[in-house]
Amino acid sequence: MTDLSLSPKTPARPSALAALKARLAAPPAAPKRVQFDRPLMPWLLLAPQLAIVAVFFYWPSAQAITSSFYLEDPFGLGSSFVGMANYTDALSSAEYRKIAAFTVFFAAVVAALSLAIGMVLAVKADKVIRGRSAYRTALIAVYAIAPPVAGLIGMMLFDQHIGPLVRFAALFGWDMKVGLDYWDTAIAMIVVAVWLHIPYNFIFILSGLQAIPAAVREAAVIDCASPLRRFLTVVLPLLTPTVFFLTIINLTYALFDTFALIDVMVKDKPANNPMTLVYKVYLDGFRGNDFGGSSAQSVILMVVVLVLTLFQFRYIERRVHYG
Amino acid sequence: MASIDIENVSKIYPGSTARSVADIALNIKDGEFIVLVGPSGCGKSTLLRMVAGLEDISEGEIRIGTRRVNEVEPAHRDIAMVFQNYALYPHMSVRDNMAYGLKNRAVPRPEIEARVAEAARMLELGPYLDRKPRALSGGQRQRVAMGRAIVRQPAAFLFDEPLSNLDAKLRVSMRTEIRRLQKRLGTTSIYVTHDQLEAMTLADRLVVLNAGRIEQIGTPLEIYHRPASTFVASFIGAPAMNLLDAEIAGNRLRIGDEVLDTPVSGAAGKVTLGIRAEDLMPADRGLSFTPDDIEDLGAQRLVHGFVAGQPLTLVISPATRVEDCRRLAPKPGALHVFDTLSGARLDLHTEHDSRPVLPVGQGL
Amino acid sequence: MNKVTPFDHLVLILGTLLMVTPIAIAVMTSTHTAADIHVNGLSLLPGGDGIETYSTVLTHKGGFTGQVTGARMMMNSLILGLGFAVGKIVLSMLAAYALVYFRFRFATAMFWVIFTTLLLPLEVRIMPSYQVMAELGLLNTYTGLIVPLLASATGTFYFRQFFKSVPDELLEAARIDGAGPVRFFIDILLPLSRNMIAAVFIIMFVYGWNQYLWPMLMTTEESFFTLMRGIKQILQVWIGSQIPDYNQAFALAVLALLPPVAIVVVFQSWFIKGLTESDK
Known part of the structure; x- marks a missing residue:
């Protein structure tokens, strides 16, 4: 279904939540005209997945919510109900707010840069025919690199002694101290995170571009002489669904999948270094043994992801209609 | 089997x-x-x-x-x-x-x-x-x-x-x-x-x-x-059967100001008249027809035009000149009359009707 | 129409080079000695100590207990990658088959029970997940390493989309041909899904191999360490050492990145198809 990028603009829809509700209430829209009628068999087929989902998804998720209302004794001798205290503690803490602010900044910059650079490369690769597959191969190779490996390589590139990027910055009189200076570390983290996620954006935009029918582009060439204007008025609107989808994916990536990267780059000296909210959940939970606080932060993050994903559902729904 | x-x-x-x-x-x-x-x-x-x-x-x-x-x-x-x-x-x-x-x-x-x-x-x-x-x-x-x-x-x-x-x-x-x-x-x-x-x-x-x-x-x-x-009439046969608003008054079919001189009996009032395009022939007397457009298909030609302001299509042989089609007469027995409201066929007696009446299939 | 200018090629070549250079640096630098790297910095040219470094990393027993080798960690990464990919394919094909091809009560509810897992990534429920694993006694087991990662509906989503795109008439023809649910699945659907299975396998293998946070929490025993865990380990050992083992770190990184990169590059057409045709 690569023609997903061709979905025309939809008229205003009810809110994502309302759409979700409506979907839940609706009778099952049979995906097939004809289905098997066996009362037991579907349950047997679903059983393994349902069992795993119940034990490893719903149980922990429920526990996260419950323990977010309790304060656990540091020595593990019991816990007491504290209501919303864990939430108010987290939200009112200056440190938490600072990390939240950095997380938003980090996510926005990483999402925007990897989308923009991915798009420039995809548009160029779509244009040239010779070598297109070579460029794609090269970029896909980067996609497969694990975040901790990327973090390790990034750390070396920004190493105080041997890092070529630090030496390069020194040429402009910039004394980069990654791991020591807050903003220098932040910049290194952003560079590595963007580097790792450009290929994903590239792959999707390229396939989106190639799904635009040649006839549409030829019509645009006849109607409009300026290539830039053509891109902005014809190609980009047709890519909107892809771009929207990627924006959500990029934000989710920056929020969660960068954990390993940050863990490797910040190592065990988080004191003066930037970090994201997910990293803080981990630090407070496993290092600080503050289960309640960590759980409350988890729940806050769950809400953030929920909102992001509801946006995504809206997008998927749109795609289902036109795909 | x-x-x-x-x-x-x-x-x-x-x-x-x-x-x-x-x-x-x-x-x-x-x-x-x-x-x-x-x-x-x-x-x-x-x-x-x-x-x-x-x-x-x-x-x-x-x-x-x-x-x-x-x-x-x-x-x-x-x-x-x-x-x-x-x-x-x-x-x-x-x-x-x-x-x-x-x-x-x-x-x-x-x-x-x-x-x-x-x-x-x-x-x-x-x-x-x-x-x-x-x-x-x-x-x-x-x-x-x-x-x-x-x-x-x-x-x-x-x-x-x-x-x-x-x-x-x-x-x-x-x-x-x-x-x-x-x-x-x-x-x-x-x-x-x-x-x-x-x-x-x-x-x-x-x-x-x-x-x-x-x-x-x-x-x-x-x-x-x-x-x-009328549904079957317009669905089966190409070109589709012409369907015209008509009226039966005094044992004659009247289409607008045009009157067919075939006597009919058995119904009165507004009806829908069906005539297949190939069942109309140029004649000296009959419906006055205003040709509008011609499609030449080689073996035959389709003439689209109007009778009393209503569209009508005619099939003629390529040898026939369109100018000769100013007046049209239906072939004997080629008139189909339908109830205007229900669209159902009305079995009327027309004087020229010489064809045997075919039995209508079961189920109706 | 659209003239390709040298500028287009320039942007592409420069962009691609910038993207790929870090990998080249990692590979090349890993063939130099630690001292060499310490003095001369990272390198884009091959050095002469590759074989020694890699054999050390693969066979030298390191870690805090001195028990784990690079080869062992690679083995564990492979087990995680393969186990995860295979488990995911089996579970999600069965579940998707039930959701698409059967009419049963609560089908919609089950759809949502399964697909809600897409809403919350493991990272936000990592603490309680760990506690559940501890209660079940699954810490430091392969089961504990692999099975909880399966609790997400990505694979089910892929297969559901794919099954929906299979023409309805195939099922109808098969039913007239006398095929029941089991036979239809084995004779028709499974062979038709071959490409999709390959695509999902590649995506899931890479995903499993690249896991970091979960293995880090689940495995305190070094015999269960994966390569990703090993990278964390080697960095922790660094603190305080005079000349860090740059070469070994790079060698470990190369070992960790090579299998997924190779698989994705070799099977890129399947991979891209799987990725872009079903979104996430």
């Missing part, structure tokens, strides 16, 4: 109160070729799929042979189906596609091989038996779909618009081939199409459906010559 009896069958989809197929009664004789024809959404495919067992039967009963099949699995109904998109298994060779149903029925291997070989010979598929469907042309795929049905030696063939994915030329030749095969095998067949030409050429009997109901059942010629309603 078997007869198929469809007794007052209706389809009501869950969550809907309307009948997509309403109270259909149809008795199909052993070996008969029945074509269900109608516009899209008329319920013809749904009816076929109910016979196949792919749709539940909401009301009524379907019997294949003497056996009630309402609750019988499709595989056990002893039918074979040819789908519009052929539904060939893409990962199986032509041979395996044909053999799959037989294997599932535990037909002995030599028997399967013999039947596949026979079907391949009949359909000239011999050289392609080991190919995958994607290596075949559209026409060849269509033949494989036919072959899959033939090897089953079923009581009935069900065809769901099997030719509509082919180009026009292939469609005509496959049409003849299907007809020939069916006559040779003598297998009862139900064939769904929206193409009236296909319907006319294939059918022993034609069933015209509209909005889930049967409009008319009859042989192609019965339906052509005595359409039971």
Whole structure:
């Protein structure tokens, strides 16, 4: 279904939540005209997945919510109900707010840069025919690199002694101290995170571009002489669904999948270094043994992801209609 | 081989109160070729799929042979189906596609091989038996779909618009081939199409459906010559029958200010008058016709124009000059009169009517 | 129409080079000695100590207990990658088959029970997940490493989309041909899904191989360490050492990135198809 990028603009829809509700209430829209009628068999087929989902998804998720209302004794001798205290503690803490602010900044910059650079490369690769597959191969190779490996390589590139990027910055009189200076570390983290996620954006935009029918582009060439204007008025609107989808994916990536990267780059000296909210959940939970606080932060993050994903559902729904 | 009896069958989809197929009664004789024809959404495919067992039967009963099949699995109904998109298994060779149903029925291997070989010979598929469907042309795929049905030696063939994915030329030749095969095998067949030409050429009997109901059942010629309603009149035959608003007053048909001098009796008041384009001839007296546009088709020419302000199409031979068509007279017995409101045929007596009255098919 | 200018090629070549250079640096630098790297910095040219470094990393027993080798960690990464991919394919094909091809009560509810897992990534429920694993006694087991990662509906989503795109008539034809649910699945659906299975396998293998946070929490015993865990380990050992083992770190990184990169590059057409045709 690569023609997903061709979905025309939809008229205003009810809110994502309302759409979700409506979907839940609706009778099952049979995906097939004809289905098997066996009362037991579907349950047997679903059983393994349902069992795993119940034990490893719903149980922990429920526990996260419950323990977010309790304060656990540091020595593990019991816990007491504290209501919303864990939430108010987290939200009112200056440190938490600072990390939240950095997380938003980090996510926005990483999402925007990897989308923009991915798009420039995809548009160029779509244009040239010779070598297109070579460029794609090269970029896909980067996609497969694990975040901790990327973090390790990034750390070396920004190493105080041997890092070529630090030496390069020194040429402009910039004394980069990654791991020591807050903003220098932040910049290194952003560079590595963007580097790792450009290929994903590239792959999707390229396939989106190639799904635009040649006839549409030829019509645009006849109607409009300026290539830039053509891109902005014809190609980009047709890519909107892809771009929207990627924006959500990029934000989710920056929020969660960068954990390993940050863990490797910040190592065990988080004191003066930037970090994201997910990293803080981990630090407070496993290092600080503050289960309640960590759980409350988890729940806050769950809400953030929920909102992001509801946006995504809206997008998927749109795609289902036109795909 | 078997007869198929469809007794007052209706389809009501869950969550809907309307009948997509309403109270259909149809008795199909052993070996008969029945074509269900109608516009899209008329319920013809749904009816076929109910016979196949792919749709539940909401009301009524379907019997294949003497056996009630309402609750019988499709595989056990002893039918074979040819789908519009052929539904060939893409990962199986032509041979395996044909053999799959037989294997599932535990037909002995030599028997399967013999039947596949026979079907391949009949359909000239011999050289392609080991190919995958994607290596075949559209026409060849269509033949494989036919072959899959033939090897089953079923009581009935069900065809769901099997030719509509082919180009026009292939469609005509496959049409003849299907007809020939069916006559040779003598297998009862139900064939769904929206193409009236296909319907006319294939059918022993034609069933015209509209909005889930049967409009008319009859042989192609019965339906052509005595359409039971304005719907059938406009659906069967090309170009479509001209339908004009008319009025019967004083035993004469009046169209606007024009009066036909054929005496009619049996009704009065506003009616719809139907005249086929080929049933009008240039004449000295008659309806005054204003030609507007001409389509030359080589063997004949179509003249579009107006009679008393209403559009009318005329078929004339290429030798006839359009200037000679200022006045038109219907051929004797070529007038069809319908009730304006219900669209149903009104059987009137016209003086020139010399044709024998053909019986209208059962079911109406 | 659209003239390709040298500028287009320039942008592409420069962009691609910038993207790929870090990998080249990692590979090349891993063939130099630690001292060499310490003095001369990272390198884009091959050095002469590759064989020695890699054999050390693969066979030298390191870690806090001195028990784990690079080869062992690679083995564990492979087990995680393969186990995860295979488990995901089996579970999600069965579940998707039930959701798409069967009419049963609560089908919609089950759809949502399964697909809600897409809403919350493991990272936000990592603490309680760990506690559940501890209660079940699954810490430091392969089961504990692999099975909880399966509790997400990505694979089910892929297969559901794919099954929905299979023409309805195939099922209808198969039913007329006398195939029941089991036979239809084995004879028709499974062979038709071959490409999809390959695509999902590649995506899931890479995903499993690249896991970091979960293995880090689940495995305190070094015999269960994966390569990703090993990378964390080697960095922790660094603190305080005079000349860090740059070469070994790079060698470990190369070992960790090579298998997924190779698989994705070799099977890129399947991979891209799987990725873009079903979104996430």
